[in-house]
Amino acid sequence: MSDLTDLLIKLIPIFPLLAVISNGLLGSRYSHDMAHRLAWGSVGLSFLCVVGVFADILRTGTAHEVIVYQWIFGGDLTINLAYLVDPLTCVMLLVVTGVGFLIHVYSVGYMHGEAGFTRFFTYMNLFMVSMLLLVMGNNYVVLFIGWEGVGLCSYLLIGYYYDKVSAAKAATKAFVVNRIGDAGFLVAIFLIFVNFKTLDYTKVFAQVGQLSTEMATAIALCLLVGAVGKSAQFPLYTWLPDAMEGPTPVSALIHAATMVTAGVYMIVRNHAIFDLAPVAMDVVAFIGGGTALFAATIGLVQTDIKRVLAYSTVSQLGYMFLGCGIGAYTAAVFHLMTHAFFKALLFLSAGSVIHALSGEQDIRKMGGLSKKIPWTYRLFLIGAIAIAGIPPLAGFWSKDEIMAHAFVHQHFLLYGIAAVGALLTSFYMFRLTYVTFYGTSRMDHHAEAHVHESPTVMIGPLVALGFLSLVGGLMLGFPPEHGWLHRFLGPVVGSAGEHEASVGVVIALMVAATAIALIGWGLAHYIYHVSPPTADAWAQKFSGAYTTLMNKYYVDEIYDFVIVEPMKRLGAMLDWFDRTVVDGLVRGVGQMADWGSAGTTWIEKYIVYAGLNIIGYGNHLAARRGRKVQSGMVHHYVAIIVAGLFLLALVVQFLVQM
């Protein structure tokens, strides 16, 4: 059985990989039908494998480690391409393949007729491969392969409509911002290797006790940087809203359900290290809480349907981080799962809306759609209720668990933040619902004429997700703190800082949470359904805040101003430096040689050469005078001879006297 499980584990990423290869290389040779069948078929097969593995793990409760091959090795370093499947991985695998499968199916309908149909599915499958590697890897480097791989696929899929400037820019931005996080992650990996001489989870966690707190904090913070980048937390969240340039299934799969949760997965996976670093934990919690609130405020005023959902995603991820930061790992994973269900549902429903409206995303140009696309409307509503945290839908259980954990563990500030965030979440989700589906239609007529319900292939997955959103929370996490999920994950994440709260407190908190959600709903109902002008009035009244929120706190602009522009300017400056100073030095040396040679030539010309010539010229002049001596007169010659004789005599006499 174990061998079969190992084989299944090995097979999980292989099916999508084969689909990638087939679609990538031969996709242009066969029909779209073939391509999408391969795509969702492969994911489906993976899902089946996952189920098989899950069944085994559920039965035995043991983790499986499977080595595929030696990847990088030499000296004291060995990195295998190896899988570790434990309950945590299993949960992630189920989410990834399950939700992934549904979204693949949905895409068949949504992407129908697009030019890059095959390309889309290739990328999607590649994403599945990467994501699977990410969650299955038994060491940090395989995790990192998946980590970067999903980043790449995110890049590719955001840039799917590459001829749109905004899409291209968003894609680049997503990759680069992710890369910042990845750099931090890399540093963490190196620090781990330097400290443990290995990168395998099992070996690392086995020795984690010997880590000093400082080192643990350093590693944890570096890991956090990675997680922040990938999971779009403050301050690296800005890429995620922009990522909505991709097709909607992409947003659903990557930017809601799976990839962005990788950071959470990573933190949970490394909880042993985080547990050693309380400071880092606090940082995680506050980043999570802060992001949850921050993103929720922005979500209040956005007008793009997908952007609202994107900010909501950021916000929900903040909850997960918050959960991690306060040690509620199971709750974080729980929220991860439920969020995968309902956010996928929301995104896909939004996609269905967009599909119905021939690509319109601005909610100001929607309205009154509930009649026209009833299925979509109903499913969207389920999603909204789920995310708002109204029992008994999925979102309530997980979010409440995090908040309760915060409360019970005396993180009251965080609890407060989370509560406000929950209120805002509820408000903006229902705002979205009302603006989109109620009221009068604000569509242009051209679009309105074509409004239609989506085909079954799209609605089908929606229904499945809707079902999960409805019952997922109860199924997995009821009763709170003691649900099935908790038992299942227990061996992996442990029960760090279990603080058994009394039933009364739990129920009180549940009631409070429900109340908060309902208040948010009520507000939205009042403002956007009962008296729509209120919204504009308030916007007028708080125009400063409104504009700030509308412009997302100007964070992008600030980043541009503080980082991107200076960077470019620095580059330009260095370019100038390189051309003038560095190259100038070289040219200067050349110039020096040139001058040197000119100078030397000058010396040659005017000193050496001319010096010799002056001797010659002196001779010349002397000869011009001296030739007069050659008068041709014999007596002159004789006189000279005699004079010479006299001189000679004098010399001789002089010498004799000496």
Added chain:
Amino acid sequence: MLEELTAGFPILSCILFLPVLGAMALWLLDDEDMVRTSALAITLVELALSVFVLLRFVPESAAMQFAERVRWIPALGISYHLGVDGISVLFVGLTAFLSVLVVVYSWDTIRHQVKLYMMCLLALETTTMGVFVSLDLILFFVFWELMLIPSYFLIKLWGGGAERHYAALKFVLYTLLGSVFMLVGIALLNINFHQWASLHHTDQSYSFDLLELLSAPIPMDQQILIFWLMFMGFAFKAPIFPFHTWLPDALLEGPIGMAVVLAGLKLGTFGFMRFSIPLLPDASQSETVVTVVVVLGLCAILYGALMALVQPDFRRLLAYSSISHLGFIVVGLFSLNYQGLQGSLLTMINLGFSTAGLFFIAGFLYSRQQSTQLSAFGGMAKQVPLLATFFLIIGLASIGLPGTNGFVGEFLILLGAFKAKWWFGAVAVLGVIVGAAYFLWYYERAMLGPVGKAVKQTMSDLQLREMVIAVSLSVMILWIGLYPSPFLRIMNGSVQALVDRLNHGTVAALESPAAEKGR
């Protein structure tokens, strides 16, 4: 440990001289197509031989294999000594591989003086091979210098830029300037060996043989001096920041084929690995040297990357990215630990595929738009999706995306750097970020978005020959990225030997009187 495994058949000599003999044979041909075909045949045979060597190479061994040794100038200790070990054997294959691709690339892009071009190319291949397989320092220097001649003419005669004469001269002078210093360094090694040998009454009183020089201890101050002298040679060639300004010029003005060889074959850093570090282990480990060199490397990483960020010309960008990568390699080398050295070595090989590949891409772009300026591009992916795809694949390899070869090398380098000193790695990691930024930003502006104004409407996607180049490069990139084990196995033995030599450190201990008495 480093004994030579001498094979009977002088296959390295065959590899070494086949191209140049082929070049001479080309002289006799007149028909241009015939010339092209013959050149391709020669490089293919060369590649086959190289692959044979790679296959027959015994991995996980530090020995010099396929060694050949003939006395050349015995009195000076100069011999014709060839051999490959784990450090150099991959370069043999890489050189042969790239040569084939360059010939394929040049098939229809070089239109005038085809014969001469091919001859220069083949001569360049011989000299490059010579650099990699020489085990005698003089022989090495011979090829090192001879390389300049075909390079000079390739840049000068077939370069596309207006400044190509200047660039060619700058390249040659720059390199020569460095290498004359290196020559002095080599001479000093020889003198040192001579002094040592005459002290120990051995037979050979002079020697330039790498293996023999390794056996002679070198006093520390002498090591430092020689190190810097040789550093000049290698740093100028590599080029290491701030000696790099010839590179953008040469790459920009020269033909693509030349750029591929210049940027793809990291001769300078190979020199460090082959000669500087093993011959001068103590100097290489000394605080000052390591700090200075690594800081230069780090500067190069960031400097190159930032420079690349703002270059509007793709080839110039590649030049600076090359400098940035060389910074990585240098940092890895002078981390002086296993991972650093291994990573550097692997990265040198990797860049032979990725940087060289990007130059091919630049060539493809150039042959379509007659320019590699950004202003000539924009939204090209619409017109040439295949080209864009391969551009992306190779580019991602160059920025070290996991799954491509770039990652393996870069990861090892950074790991090694971290092991050496944490801040080496910490600074180097920043290069990873900017690296992604400059490539993707350029890619975005050139390939994505709406179709640019200057882009020709009638642009064809990759031709068959271009496909061959792109596909073979991509295959190599993914191979090394996903399954680097064969390559790592080949280099492991030699890298281990190198690390051992570094660890055992100085041989100068022998010079102490106690050791003398002991024997």
Added chain:
Amino acid sequence: MVAVFFAYFALVSIAAGVLTVSLKNPVHCGLALLALLMHVSGLFVLLNAEFLWAVQVIVYAGAILVLYLFVLMLLNLKADERYFHSSYLYFLGPAVGGACYVLVLLLRSPYGGVKGDVPAAAVLEHGDTYAVGIKMFSDHLLQFEIIGVFLLGAIIGAIVLAKTPKSIEDVTGKK
């Protein structure tokens, strides 16, 4: 007694020399030269060189001077008004000064030297002519012969030089 003769010969020969270079009429100069030669021969006698005296009188006074006079008459030269060079004073002054200087030097010189093998007594035994003859035809034979050849050459040269050249027309005409 010898001193008196010496003074006579010396003074007269000096005077004759001065006249030779200073007289206007070349013929007079020739005659003064004759006087000079005669008195110099007298000095030779005082020095026991009788053979040389004879040669001086015969060859110099007899042959050479006659040659001069013949040429003078042949050319029929008149006394020249400007018979000195215009610049003769440039030469005269230094020459006289230099001469005085040399004279002083000469008079102060001791003139010692290695004595030869023919003291006056030996010469007087067989006569000067004998001594000179023996010497000339033994030790200095080669020089004597050379002088002979030289004289022959001089004669031939003189003839060649002084011969009236044939006019060019004659030469061509004969051809």
Added chain:
Amino acid sequence: MGEYALLYILFAPFAGALALIMVSNRQPMLVRGIAASAAFVSLIASVYLFYAYDPVKGGFQFVQKFEWSRQLGISLHLGVDGIGTPLVLASSVLLFTGIFVSWHIRDRAKEFYIWLLILAAATIGVFMSLDLFFLYFFYEMSVIPMYLLLGMWGSHTKQYLEMTDAEGLKLRDSVGFIFNFGSNSKEYAAMKLVLFLSAFAVAALMGILLIYKYSGLDTFDILVLREQAHLMNIPVLGTTLDKIIWVLVFFGFASIAPLWPLHSWSPVGHAAAPAATSMLHAGVLMKLGHFSIIRVAFEILPETTREMMPIAAVLCMFSIVYGGFVAFYAKDTKYVIGYSSSSHMGYVFLGMAALNYISLSGAVIYMFAHAMATGMLFAMAGWVYDQTHTRDLPSLGGLSNKMPFISGCFIVGCMASIGMPGTVNFIAEIMIIVGSWEKYPLQVIVAVLGIVLTMAYLFKMMRSLFYGPMNQKYSHAHDAVSVVDRLPLLVMIAVSVGFGIFPMHLYDVVRSGVDPLIARITQVVPVAQSGDGLGVRGEATIPPATRHVPLVANNPVPLIPHLSRGNE
């Protein structure tokens, strides 16, 4: 037969010259044929000499002695050692190639060849003289033909030719004459060359005569003088006689070498001379200086040489840099090559100054190598001049299309001149560097920078000659196509590259000449006896001591101690 090789080499050109006197200029082929065959005889004999010279035996071989004047102690004493042999070979190679290079001379070809043969013969005579008198005799004899060769068959500089207006003509003959650097007539060059060299030759002659006088041996025979002359420490004029003699001899001969600052005649002379003459002159005549210094100063005054040679080490630096710089700036092909020659002679002086086996061997090999390299360059500069009638670099260009062969050979010539590996120059360069470092590190650095400089100006010249846009004026220029035109270049390339790749015999020969000389000068028995390297040639075996050399060298395999040396 074989032992008369020197006589063949020396007198074949003389005989050729004599024979040429007999024939008429109206039979050009006969004239050339006689000249070429005389040169060929000389060449064959010197090749024989070179390979028959036994480096193991060493010393002076092929000795011939004919008494000339017993009273004065003069005899025609000929013989070559390891230093003279390669130079004799170089001379005859250059003579042979020079004949072909000047194949197309129409104007008084016979006389040209006569003088060329005499020039070469005299040069060869110096290289084989073992008698100071004849050494000087041939030395002077080699200078005089230059006058005629330059004055009659030479060429003017561009500026000179341009000075056709009245102003220019006046300038030629007035104070402007002092600054006529760029505007020389060939007559000027000839006069300058001959006067300069003769003047310094007289200094050398004085030195020679002082040796003759004060050795008290009444002989000019070098072999006798070097064994018996004791000129040390004779006080005169506040110093010692040997130093005076040394200075006279050194500077007297260094003028032709030419050592900075005595170089001024040489570029002008080279520039004005016809190609073949430049070749011979730059190729071998300049080496007369070094050779004579070695023969006279090194052989006869070894101790003084040891003391005084640093002078050369200082001046050689200037030589290298100065010549290189001026060459870089020069606008005239032959000036560039001329100054490069005078720069390169600095390397020879450096090699000589270090007084060490390796470096002096390097210097001698450099002489040989430079002869070939500069011969090539001058031959090709001459070809370009013949085709374009100008040596002015700015007005030339783009000729590589017109003359691919010449430009190809020119590259080889440049590479050889730079000391590119593969040419014999490289061997010489590296030997000089290896040998001189210990004593003169600064000079070595300057020298290697000089290599870069060399490359700079040669490439610059190459570019302005052969690449870039072509002046249409020169469209009629054509390549060297016939065998006669190509032969000389190919011969020189073959020699240069051949010895570059197989320098063993050359090295052995030179070492056999250098070793005893250095031993005499340093008075130390060499540790590195060249005997090891001499016998073994081209064997693929690895000596046992070095077969297993570990990479980890602090644990080396014990090297087999050599019992025959040391340890005492």
Added chain:
Amino acid sequence: MVPLSAYVAVSAILFITGLLGVLIRRNFIIVLMSVEIMLNAANINLVAFSHYLESLAGQLTALFIIAIAAGEAAIGLAIIIVVFRGKISTNVDEMNVLKW
């Protein structure tokens, strides 16, 4: 006894006289005569030394000088005649064609 110096002095004075004649006279024949005076002065010197040093070499040399004087006179006068034929003058100032 007349001292040697006296003879030498006489000879010197005569020599100077002859020399002056050569230098300042314009008539070529007189110049030749002056040369004869110089030769005689030399002869006196030679004979005087011969006498005082008791060697016959001086006398013999004087004898040869006389012979040379004869030759000189013959050639010189011949030249004068040739020149006179061409120039109708014996003025040395006019015989300067050999100058530069």
